[in-house]
Amino acid sequence: MRRKRLIAWTILTSALVAVAVWTLLGPPDHPSGPRLPSRDLTAAVR
Incomplete structure (x- = not known):
């Protein structure tokens, strides 16, 4: 129980x-690389 709480807090x-x-x-x-879909995420948000 305590470990789950620690993970949740982290x-x-x-x-x-x-x-x-x-x-x-x-x-x-700036493009952070093809392995991270952060550009698609920002484009979807905008």
Whole structure:
């Protein structure tokens, strides 16, 4: 039970840090590579 809570907190904090970095630096416009579908995701959001 304790381990699941730790994993949940880790995921939550990492997501919050990712959102903070995203809002501070803005979405990455440079292509990050063919293995990551981040460009398609940003294009779908826009």
